[in-house]
Amino acid sequence: MxxxxxxxxxxxxxxxxxxxxxxxxxxxxxxxxxxxxxxxxxxxxxxxxxxxxxxxxxxxxxxxxxxxxxxxxxxxxxxxxxxxxxxxxxxxxxxxxxxxxxxxxxxxxxxxxxxxxxxxxxxxxxxxxxxxxxxxxxxxxxxxxxxxxxxxxxxxxxxxxxxxxxxxxxxxxxxxYMSESFRKGGDYSLQKENIIIYNPKKNDEFLEKIKEKNSQFTWLALENMTPEEVSENMKKAEVYIDFGYHPGKERMPRESCMMDCCLIIGKKGSAAFKEDMPIDEKYRFEFDEKNIPQISKIIDYCINQYDDASQDFKSYKNILLKEKETFIKDIQTVFLKR
Structure with a gap:
């Protein structure tokens, strides 16, 4: 229509x-x-x-x-x-x-x-x-x-x-679509360190319990930072974790994927839909403490076998690289001149 x-x-x-x-x-x-x-x-x-x-x-x-x-x-x-x-x-x-x-x-x-x-x-x-x-x-x-x-x-x-x-x-x-600074499509894999990033405003006690079980890794909260600082930390991190509620297509997970982070995501709101976040289901978890051991295994896999794990997010990154192109085509489909 x-x-x-x-x-x-x-x-x-x-x-x-x-x-x-x-x-x-x-x-x-x-x-x-x-x-x-x-x-x-x-x-x-x-x-x-x-x-x-x-x-x-x-x-x-x-x-x-x-x-x-x-x-x-x-x-x-x-x-x-x-x-x-x-x-x-x-x-x-x-x-x-x-x-x-x-x-x-x-x-x-x-x-x-x-x-x-x-x-x-x-x-x-x-x-x-x-x-x-x-x-x-x-x-x-x-x-x-x-x-x-x-x-x-x-x-x-x-x-x-x-x-x-x-x-x-x-x-x-x-x-x-994301801003130009996130759509350059560079390869950031060589800049990576054993860092896990997260947005403290979007997470609660569930993530804190995951952090306690994986305290051997470096966790970095993306808060009180300029956009440039957020971008630089995404370039260095190997994993982005988000168990918060996604009221729509959230920008921070997309930005992290563009910076070659592995994503470990919950199933609240938009995050539950593969159409909104087309990642392998092994990286998407229900909000349940019974899942924490498996989440920990996936975190360990992403950190210690980053080169292999990061390949699972290449197809999503390619979709994100075309966001503006898709945006323009969709506008042209909806809005017609008469």
Missing amino acids: SIKISSKSVIYILCPANFATGGPEALHQLGEQLNQLGFNAQMSYLENDHGTLENPVHESYKKYNVPIAEKIINDQDNFLILPETYTCFLWDEEYKNLNKIVWWLSVTNYLISLEDHFSQYRHLKNFKFKHYFNKYPIPTIKRMKKTKKLYHLAHSYFSVDFLAKNKLEKIGQISD
């Missing part, structure tokens, strides 16, 4: 102001590419705890050069692309006449934001009665199904699966 865009249409992309994380970067990448393909895409920023409209573009995203919308023209020929966390704006009068596209960058973040919306209103008098008649901007699946001129765009296979299970028809799937 695709969407036909007229030459006079403006595509507005709703994005949090001055906020650097995977979702906002994907939104800027989409805006840049739409413009390069001849469409008129503009960023529309919303204030948040991280930034105001006085300086809405994060320094990391100025390179994408996406124009900022001075005002959203509420016209039926125009489009509004918004992430799943902003679905509460689907019924805003300001956007009433626009064609709307929800880009499902994170299934998990949608569910969290949905509960936040319920919490905001459920204490009010006659909440259930009023909610039944859609008196509150709560973006339930049921309400979205009833909304006209609303399209759904998947990002990960995790979101493809979510949309299918909830009977929300998708117009396509567009993922993002």
